[in-house]
Structure formats: C-alpha cells, structure tokens
Amino acid sequence: xxxxxxVGIDALAxxxxxxxxxxxxxxxxxxxxxVNLAHGAFAMIGGYIASYAAQTLGFGYAxxxxxxxxxxxxxxxxxxxxxxxxxYGAPELTQVLMTIGITFCVIGIANYVFGPxxxxxxxxxxxxxxxxxxxxxxxxxKLFAIACGVVVAAALWYLIEKTSFGVKLRASVDNAxxxxxLGVRTKIVYAVSFAVAVGLAAFGGIVGAELLPIEPxxxxxxxxxxxxxxxxxxAGSIPGALLACLLLGAIDTTGRYLLPEYGEFxxxxxxxxxVCVFPRGLLGRSK
Amino acid sequence: xRKSILTALAVLALSGTAFADVIKVGVVGxxxxxxxxxxKNFKAGIDAWMALNGNKVGDDEIEIVYRDVPQADPxxxxxxxxxxxxKEGVQYLAGFYFxxxxxxxxxxxxxxNVPLVVMNAATSAIVTKSxxxxxxxxxxxxxSAPMAKVAKERGVKKVITVVSDYGPGVDSENAFKTxxxxxxxxxxxxxxMPLSTNDFSPIMQRVKDSGADAVFAFLPSGPTTLxxxxxxxxxxxxxxxxxxxxxxxxxxxxxxxALGQAAEGLLTTFHYAVSHDSAENxxxxxxxxxxxxxxxxxSFPAVGAYDGMHVIYKMIEATGGEQDAQKAVDxxxxxxxxxxxxxxxIDPESRHITQNIYLREVAKAEDGTYYNxxxxxxxxxxxxxxxxxx
Numbered sequence: 001x002x003x004x005x006x007v008g009i010d011a012l013a014x015x016x017x018x019x020x021x022x023x024x025x026x027x028x029x030x031x032x033x034x035v036n037l038a039h040g041a042f043a044m045i046g047g048y049i050a051s052y053a054a055q056t057l058g059f060g061y062a063x064x065x066x067x068x069x070x071x072x073x074x075x076x077x078x079x080x081x082x083x084x085x086x087x088y089g090a091p092e093l094t095q096v097l098m099t100i101g102i103t104f105c106v107i108g109i110a111n112y113v114f115g116p117x118x119x120x121x122x123x124x125x126x127x128x129x130x131x132x133x134x135x136x137x138x139x140x141x142k143l144f145a146i147a148c149g150v151v152v153a154a155a156l157w158y159l160i161e162k163t164s165f166g167v168k169l170r171a172s173v174d175n176a177x178x179x180x181x182l183g184v185r186t187k188i189v190y191a192v193s194f195a196v197a198v199g200l201a202a203f204g205g206i207v208g209a210e211l212l213p214i215e216p217x218x219x220x221x222x223x224x225x226x227x228x229x230x231x232x233x234x235a236g237s238i239p240g241a242l243l244a245c246l247l248l249g250a251i252d253t254t255g256r257y258l259l260p261e262y263g264e265f266x267x268x269x270x271x272x273x274x275v276c277v278f279p280r281g282l283l284g285r286s287k
Numbered sequence: 288x289r290k291s292i293l294t295a296l297a298v299l300a301l302s303g304t305a306f307a308d309v310i311k312v313g314v315v316g317x318x319x320x321x322x323x324x325x326x327k328n329f330k331a332g333i334d335a336w337m338a339l340n341g342n343k344v345g346d347d348e349i350e351i352v353y354r355d356v357p358q359a360d361p362x363x364x365x366x367x368x369x370x371x372x373x374k375e376g377v378q379y380l381a382g383f384y385f386x387x388x389x390x391x392x393x394x395x396x397x398x399x400n401v402p403l404v405v406m407n408a409a410t411s412a413i414v415t416k417s418x419x420x421x422x423x424x425x426x427x428x429x430x431s432a433p434m435a436k437v438a439k440e441r442g443v444k445k446v447i448t449v450v451s452d453y454g455p456g457v458d459s460e461n462a463f464k465t466x467x468x469x470x471x472x473x474x475x476x477x478x479x480m481p482l483s484t485n486d487f488s489p490i491m492q493r494v495k496d497s498g499a500d501a502v503f504a505f506l507p508s509g510p511t512t513l514x515x516x517x518x519x520x521x522x523x524x525x526x527x528x529x530x531x532x533x534x535x536x537x538x539x540x541x542x543x544x545a546l547g548q549a550a551e552g553l554l555t556t557f558h559y560a561v562s563h564d565s566a567e568n569x570x571x572x573x574x575x576x577x578x579x580x581x582x583x584x585x586s587f588p589a590v591g592a593y594d595g596m597h598v599i600y601k602m603i604e605a606t607g608g609e610q611d612a613q614k615a616v617d618x619x620x621x622x623x624x625x626x627x628x629x630x631x632x633i634d635p636e637s638r639h640i641t642q643n644i645y646l647r648e649v650a651k652a653e654d655g656t657y658y659n660x661x662x663x664x665x666x667x668x669x670x671x672x673x674x675x676x677x
Binding site: 003006007010013014111115116117118119120129130132136138139142210211212213215216217221222252253254256257260261263264 | 581
C-alpha cells in the first residue's frame with residue numbers, strides 16, 4: 001500500500017513537471033495555431049539564463065527565475081516580430097521547417113556560448129534535499145513543481161476563459177479578419193500570447209531542470225514528449241493538458257516501477273490508444 | 288572498392304617511405320552533436336601528446352586527420368574509415384568512442400594494412416574481431432568487476448543492479464554479477480532501464496523495496512547521470528544506508544560541477560581520475576588543459592587518446608615509417624610504460640591495456656569544487672570480460 005502511494009506521488013510530481021513545461025506549447029499550437037517545434041529551445045534558453053544568473057552572477061533563486069523568464073521573453077520578441085509573424089496561418093509544413101530551423105540555431109549557439117556540459121540551477125536551501133511525508137521522502141523541489149503546476153493551470157485558465165484579453169485572443173484565433181474589424185488589435189494580441197507562451201516555456205524549463213537537465217540538446221531531446229502531451233490533451237485546452245500530463249505521468253511512472261525493461265512501451269501504447277479514441281485529444285476543441 | 292584500396296596501397300608502396308615523409312593518422316570520433324565533449328577530449332589528449340613529444344618520429348612528420356561521427360553510426364564510421372584509408376592514405380586508424388563504430392571498421396584493417404588503436408570504445412569483444420586492433424582505453428568489465436570486491440570488503444551482502452539497457456550497461460551488469468556472486472554475495476534483482484529514462488524516482492522505489500544493502504548502477508556519462516544521482520539522494524536512499532556503487536562513467540570529471548554536492552561520497556571504480564597524483568599526470572593535465580581550453584571539460588577519453596598516440600608513435604618508430612600493420616602491432620605487444628593514469632602495459636595476448644583500477648570517492652576540494660579522490664588501487668588489472676566472452 002505504501003508503495004502504491006509512493007508511486008502515486010512520483011506520478012503526480014512527474015505529471016506536473018510535464019504540465020508546466022508543455023502548457024506553453026499547448027497555447028501556441030491550440031490558440032495561435034502555430035506548430036512551434038522551437039518550444040523546447042525557449043525552455044532551454046530560460047534554463048541557461050537562470051543558471052547563468054544564479055551561478056555566475058550569484059542571484060537568488062527567485063530573482064534568477066524572474067530574470068530568466070523576462071530575458072527569454074525579450075529574446076523572443078524580435079524572433080516573433082521577424083520570423084513567427086510570417087508563419088501565422090501558413091501551412092503546417094512551413095511552420096515545422098521554420099521552427100525546427102530555429103531550434104537547430106539555438107542548439108548551435110548554446111553549444112558555442114555555454115559549452116556542451118550540463119548546467120544546473122542551484123536551488124535555495126528550502127527547496128533542497130528530501131522532505132519527509134511520513135510514509136516516504138520526496139524531493140522538496142518536486143513539491144514545489146506540483147505547486148507551480150497548480151498555480152500555472154489556474155492562472156492560465158482564468159486568463160483565457162475569464163478576462164477580456166482571453167476573449168480577444170479566442171476571437172482573433174477563430175476569425176482574425178472579423179476580430180480586427182471589431183477593433184481588436186490582433187497583432188498585439190498575438191504578440192502578447194506568444195510572449196506568455198515563451199515565458200511559460202522558460203518557467204517550465206527552470207522548474208523542470210532537476211528532472212530534465214539543461215544541456216544544448218535539451219531542445220531536441222524532449223520535443224516528442226512535449227508534442228505528445230499537447231496532442232493527447234487537445235491543443236489549446238488547459239484542463240485537457242493537465243489531464244493528459246497526470247494520466248501519462250501515472251502510466252509512465254507505474255510502467256517504470258513495474259516493468260522498466262519495457263521502456264516507454266506503455267507510454268506510447270497509451271498515447272496511440274487515446275489518440276485513436278479521441279483524435280482531437282482528450283478535451284480538444286473542434287475546429 | 289577492393290580495387291581502389293589496392294591501388295591506394297600500390298601508390299603508397301611505390302611512393303616509398305625511405306625519405307622523410309608525412310605519416311597520416313586518421314582519428315574518428317564524435318566531434319559535434321550531443322557527445323562532442325568526448326570528441327573534444329580525444330583531440331585534447333592527442334594535442335597534449337604532440338605538444339609534449341613533438342610532431343615528428345625520426346624524420347617523419349605526423350599529421351592527424353579528424354573525421355566526425357556525431358552518434359553511434361556503424362555505416363558512417365565504416366564509410367569514413369574507408370575514405371581515410373583510400374583518399375587520405377592514412378597509415379593508422381584511431382579514436383572511436385562507440386563500440387558499434389569500432390566493430391564496423393575491424394573487417395577493413397587487414398586488407399588496408401592499417402592498425403586500429405581504439406581510444407575509448409569499451410566492449411571486450413572488439414579486440415577479438417581483428418588481430419590488428421590495439422586498445423588503450425578500458426573495458427566496462429575491467430572497471431566494473433573490482434567494484435564487486437569493494438562491495439564484499441565493505442560488508443555488503445545483497446546488491447541490486449540498475450543499468451541502462453544497452454551494450455555497455457548489460458556488460459557492466461554481467462561483470463558485477465559474475466564477480467560478486469563468485470565472491471559469495473547475492474544479487475537480489477537486476478533492473479534494466481531505457482536510455483531515455485529521465486525520472487528515476489520509481490526506480491529508486493524498486494531499489495528500496497528490494498531490501499538490498501547497496502545499489503550497483505551504470506549509466507552513460509552525460510545528462511542522465513545527474514537525474515539518477517539526485518533521485519538517489521532525494522528519495523532517501525542515502526539516509527536509509529543503501530550504498531551507491533558504480534564504475535567511474537557516472538562521476539566523470541566533466542559532469543562533476545553539475546552533480547556537485549549530490550555526488551559527494553559516492554564510490555566509483557575507474558582507470559583514470561584527472562586528480563591522479565603523479566608527475567606524469569601533472570605534465571599531462573597541464574598540456575591537456577591548454578589544449579581543451581576549459582579545464583572543467585577534461586575527462587577520461589583524453590587519457591585514452593594520449594596513450595593511444597604513445598602507442599602509435601612507438602609503432603611508427605618500429606616500422607621506420609613503412610606501412611606494415613602486422614609489424615606495427617607486434618612491436619607494441621608487451622609494451623609497458625608510465626601513463627598519466629599509472630603503470631600500464633599492452634597485453635601481448637589480447638592487445639588490450641593492462642592497468643591499475645582505482646577505487647575513488649567524490650570529495651570536495653579546498654576551493655569548493657568536487658573531484659574523484661583515489662582511495663585504493665587494484666593493481667595490474669587485465670580484462671576479465673574476454674574470458675567471459677569466449
């Protein structure tokens with residue numbers, strides 16, 4: 001019984017880390033209809049900046065996170081203006097080629113600037129080391145990741161479903177011309193949503209860095225995982241992505257405990273089954 | 288192909304080597320991509336050797352020709368080796384980080400009349416594939432088996448092995464299991480996990496549930512070792528008194544700054560630590576640091592490359608610069624010298640390197656950095672994996 005709880009907690013923590021990292025991609029793919037394969041690259045940039053700020057400049061953890069998120073958004077703004085703006089509404093193949101190209105550029109630059117070694121983001125004392133839950137110990141940063149996941153999910157859901165910005169965003173996505181003629185400045189709406197998505201990527205990269213360590217090939221290594229989460233959850237759906245992460249986290253963690261030699265067999269089996277039954281993902285919007 | 292190789296050989300033979308000549312050494316390794324740091328170490332080791340010993344043997348000038356195979360890719364490795372032999376006219380092939388790449392090249396050697404000096408690839412069987420292969424690195428058996436003796440000495444009775452599910456991982460598991468069982472210990476469970484695993488908590492739960500006194504682990508150097516070592520600490524295994532045993536791949540110097548405190552106190556067995564205390568090593572580290580640029584990136588493949596160059600220089604000396612692979616290999620059989628890692632020799636039988644294996648503990652230096660501190664020595668270890676492979 002203790003083992004069941006224990007594996008359950010691991011599954012929850014892993015699922016939440018996946019959620020924080022992938023949710024930004026769900027926003028770009030579902031709401032902005034851009035297949036952004038460079039999502040992992042932005043997460044990696046966030047991780048690198050945080051690592052640099054905390055280790056070399058000696059900033060505290062909270063400040064490093066803030067600097068990294070803002071820094072990544074600042075880097076992303078010109079990228080959005082000059083590259084992404086050309087591919088909004090373009091065929092998916094064009095988007096894939098453009099964003100994978102950006103990914104390779106970022107990998108090359110990261111390798112050149114920071115070198116091929118692993119980078120860590122030193123955690124503050126309170127998040128370091130194990131916490132005793134009574135029946136087991138768990139890393140404090142995992143509890144932190146779970147909390148971050150909950151906060152991000154709630155805040156995003158509120159932003160998209162309940163605020164006037166959310167209304168404008170959904171309107172621009174569904175019919176850009178009509179939204180514009182009603183006075184919505186769609187370009188700004190797009191730019192802001194892109195910034196939010198990139199900021200979330202950076203934040204996820206930092207919070208998840210303990211599980212998915214920052215190194216130049218980060219951007220490619222975990223790309224499939226991010227895409228799977230979005231396609232299973234249904235692009236653009238916050239509750240869907242949350243559900244997908246928890247489900248996939250549970251399947252992956254349990255499989256890894258019981259039958260590690262089968263590798264990711266169960267993970268992908270579940271993905272295939274879900275996508276067969278729900279072609280738009282668990283809670284995807286119909287187009 | 289055969290014809291073109293023969294033509295190349297004929298041209299080489301006709302050109303003669305009685306006069307001062309340029310002798311080319313072809314080095315194949317991962318110089319870009321996710322394993323670029325290991326290729327960088329090859330290059331640092333080679334550069335260090337040439338900085339300390341000059342680029343001439345007798346009257347002949349040595350030239351290194353690098354070829355890049357970013358990830359294990361036997362077909363590409365073979366194609367590049369052929370290109371090196373035929374087009375570049377190299378007299379020696381060297382390098383090779385991955386076993387499959389080295390294996391793919393062994394069938395070419397005899398016909399091309401070229402010896403292969405393996406500077407890293409660590410599966411025992413490579414040397415049996417051709418009599419022209421010499422290895423100056425280590426094998427996973429060689430570095431894993433002594434850990435079983437350490438475990439026994441330290442009173443560990445039950446061990447669970449956890450390895451990445453690929454060739455070297457399975458080698459490591461077998462090496463430990465065989466030796467530990469022979470020593471009278473018990474391996475209660477063996478877990479093989481996929482290479483892509485990134486959350487190790489469930490694995491640590493398995494370790495805990497198995498009731499073992501110690502976990503023996505093998506993962507390839509690089510990103511995953513960080514998650515594994517952290518999971519070991521975070522899941523309370525260290526507090527539960529479950530010992531952590533592994534070959535040195537897990538705590539290679541280039542990963543230590545990232546592992547940091549999490550790795551402190553871990554026990555590993557390996558053939559080389561950058562911290563090894565000897566005059567020979569000081570000289571090597573100084574030259575290699577200069578060659579690699581960032582000292583924190585220096586790690587074990589550099590010493591394999593350095594000694595590989597030593598062997599190649601000896602071969603060139605013995606053949607007087609003539610291309611004669613068999614004579615070159617025969618010349619280094621039984622060759623013994625003082626390497627930066629300690630006293631080593633080439634076993635005449637297997638053509639693999641006989642060397643000391645050290646038990647090391649990750650310790651904190653005065654300047655706050657972490658290093659592998661050698662605390663015990665297993666002298667003159669051959670490769671136990673060859674006996675097992677037969």
